[in-house]
Amino acid sequence: MATSWADSADHSANVSARPAYLPPHLRNRTLSSEPPAAATSYLSSLGGSDRANYGGLAAGFHGGISSKPDLRLQGYGSNVQNGGGGGGWNGRGAGMDRGRREVNPFQNDEPVDQFSHEQENTGINFDAYDDIPVETSGGNVPPPVNTFAEIDLGEALNQNIQRCKYVKPTPVQRYAIPISLAGRDLMACAQTGSGKTAAFCFPIISGIMREQCVQRPRVARTAFPMALILSPTRELSCQIHDEAKKFSYQTGVKVVVAYGGAPINQQLRELERGVDILVATPGRLVDLLERARVSLQMIRYLALDEADRMLDMGFEPQIRKIVEQMDMPPPGMRQTLLFSATFPKEIQGLASDFLSNYVFLAVGRVGSSTDLISQRVEYVLESDKRSHLMDLLHAQRENETNGKQCLTLVFVETKKGADALEHCLCVNGFPATSIHGDRTQQERELALRSFKSGNTPILVATDVAARGLDIPRVAHVVNFDLPNDIDDYVHRIGRTGRAGKMGLATAFFNDSNLSMAKPLADLMQEANQEVPVWLTRYAARASYGGGNRNRRSGGGARYGGRDFRKEGSFNKGADYNGGTGGYGVPANYSGGYGQGVTSAWD
Numbered sequence: 001m002a003t004s005w006a007d008s009a010d011h012s013a014n015v016s017a018r019p020a021y022l023p024p025h026l027r028n029r030t031l032s033s034e035p036p037a038a039a040t041s042y043l044s045s046l047g048g049s050d051r052a053n054y055g056g057l058a059a060g061f062h063g064g065i066s067s068k069p070d071l072r073l074q075g076y077g078s079n080v081q082n083g084g085g086g087g088g089w090n091g092r093g094a095g096m097d098r099g100r101r102e103v104n105p106f107q108n109d110e111p112v113d114q115f116s117h118e119q120e121n122t123g124i125n126f127d128a129y130d131d132i133p134v135e136t137s138g139g140n141v142p143p144p145v146n147t148f149a150e151i152d153l154g155e156a157l158n159q160n161i162q163r164c165k166y167v168k169p170t171p172v173q174r175y176a177i178p179i180s181l182a183g184r185d186l187m188a189c190a191q192t193g194s195g196k197t198a199a200f201c202f203p204i205i206s207g208i209m210r211e212q213c214v215q216r217p218r219v220a221r222t223a224f225p226m227a228l229i230l231s232p233t234r235e236l237s238c239q240i241h242d243e244a245k246k247f248s249y250q251t252g253v254k255v256v257v258a259y260g261g262a263p264i265n266q267q268l269r270e271l272e273r274g275v276d277i278l279v280a281t282p283g284r285l286v287d288l289l290e291r292a293r294v295s296l297q298m299i300r301y302l303a304l305d306e307a308d309r310m311l312d313m314g315f316e317p318q319i320r321k322i323v324e325q326m327d328m329p330p331p332g333m334r335q336t337l338l339f340s341a342t343f344p345k346e347i348q349g350l351a352s353d354f355l356s357n358y359v360f361l362a363v364g365r366v367g368s369s370t371d372l373i374s375q376r377v378e379y380v381l382e383s384d385k386r387s388h389l390m391d392l393l394h395a396q397r398e399n400e401t402n403g404k405q406c407l408t409l410v411f412v413e414t415k416k417g418a419d420a421l422e423h424c425l426c427v428n429g430f431p432a433t434s435i436h437g438d439r440t441q442q443e444r445e446l447a448l449r450s451f452k453s454g455n456t457p458i459l460v461a462t463d464v465a466a467r468g469l470d471i472p473r474v475a476h477v478v479n480f481d482l483p484n485d486i487d488d489y490v491h492r493i494g495r496t497g498r499a500g501k502m503g504l505a506t507a508f509f510n511d512s513n514l515s516m517a518k519p520l521a522d523l524m525q526e527a528n529q530e531v532p533v534w535l536t537r538y539a540a541r542a543s544y545g546g547g548n549r550n551r552r553s554g555g556g557a558r559y560g561g562r563d564f565r566k567e568g569s570f571n572k573g574a575d576y577n578g579g580t581g582g583y584g585v586p587a588n589y590s591g592g593y594g595q596g597v598t599s600a601w602d
């Protein structure tokens, strides 16, 4: 089995029976169709000497990183690395490991240069965010902070922030943390990769540290968490759990994760040992609630990550069941925090059912985050997609220098398509793995680990990997099959260009993607990207609106978007701050996903 890209390439070269991949310069090939003129010129530039331009972007990716100061080395006291931990405000022990020694979640952190021999993980490039416009609405919005030191998060949490090498808050953290600490409900929209996880975890952990003396019922084998964090996928829940464990190290706050596809008994044992913050996927949580192994009656904090996805058709019934039909305290009696990079106004309407007197926060002017992502769109016929992808990967490999390896995430539409493409790449010498809903959870986790470590630097994925996953070295996202929803595109390309770093996103477009022409052209334009002339023509032709699933018709709702309460469909005479729901949601609204999606995700 190949262990690295180079091994695999060598290996494949020796297997004569295989349909070996031939790089462009070794073959005399013409495309089986004539792409529009603008596309042709770009495509030809990849096959010829201009290919350096393409690789140049990859070089820029690394160059951009290495040219930044190493924020991780700045600030805070030097004794932090050795930890020691301060405990919570009152040295709480109730939620903490219940007799077990707490594992240090920082012990396996990769050294900075393990992978790239450069200062790659230098943290957020704050220059990229300096001019970011922020909109807040709702009554009496608490003011933002500029530093973590200005916020009283508690000593133990502050130490963990230092251990994470977070020198200063990102814009969404600057606003969201004080709003949440003030006890306000929040609907927050901020770009992919801008630090939303910490923005909802810090106030929750800090709040639980303060409320440590709250008595919880003693019911045998039933857990009574104080906070519930819901996310749409197993992998994202695991990631949030890992992050929350770091943030809560030695605070006395106990975090447990529960997700489908993994043995429930192990999760039950963890819950029995005590839980303050439960991170879960909806399906597994419903199971635990129905078995009465979890009660939500002590919930003080409810956070929905990827909240628009969670309230989309696939998940909404389960979320309503969890939040409204079990024993969770109602809005006003708990604090509710909703986060996403996209928030269509229809979904805002649904979300307001769960909120009370909430603040709406939008971080980022139109297209601000995608300035970090170079977006390309190429006209590629279905029949040419595979060979074209291999050309891109080959060019990328040629331009990797000094053993620097960038990770490439390739999105496809179907699970079968993912398997087939993975196979095709592997037999042609491109080490790839895949992640999708038909793979066992073990296989999914293995694939992700293999990708993250660089053993298989190409991951072919369905939308199961589109949201939330934070894999620092993903330099290139390829939309082999474009999604049908522009919000999905935003989340997919957001797997690169994270935390202030540069990234590249390439989309293959052809006549089967007509409905995406206009939203894609609009989005690229707003992000100051070069829109090919042929795409503009397609956009002009495409019928757009009506039954279209791209909810952004009418424009203006990029990334953060606008508070739907300010729009016409919201009845201003009603409870502006109370959010009692039902505002302007079209009766036939069906979201971007069909019924029954949940089981494939959870």
Ligand SMILES: Nc1ncnc2c1ncn2[C@@H]1O[C@H](COP(=O)(O)OP(=O)(O)OP(=O)(O)O)[C@@H](O)[C@H]1O
Residues within 6 Å of the ligand: 123, 124, 165, 166, 167, 168, 169, 170, 173, 190, 191, 192, 193, 194, 195, 196, 197, 198, 340, 341, 467, 468, 469, 470, 494, 495, 498, 499
């Ligand atoms: N204040 C900070 N300083 C430095 N790095 C940070 C800071 N806050 C978060 N990060 C890092 O930024 C990266 C992206 O954060 P996170 O995954 O929370 O983004 P996100 O906004 O939730 O993205 P998505 O919309 O894709 O879910 C993570 O690697 C995280 O560790």
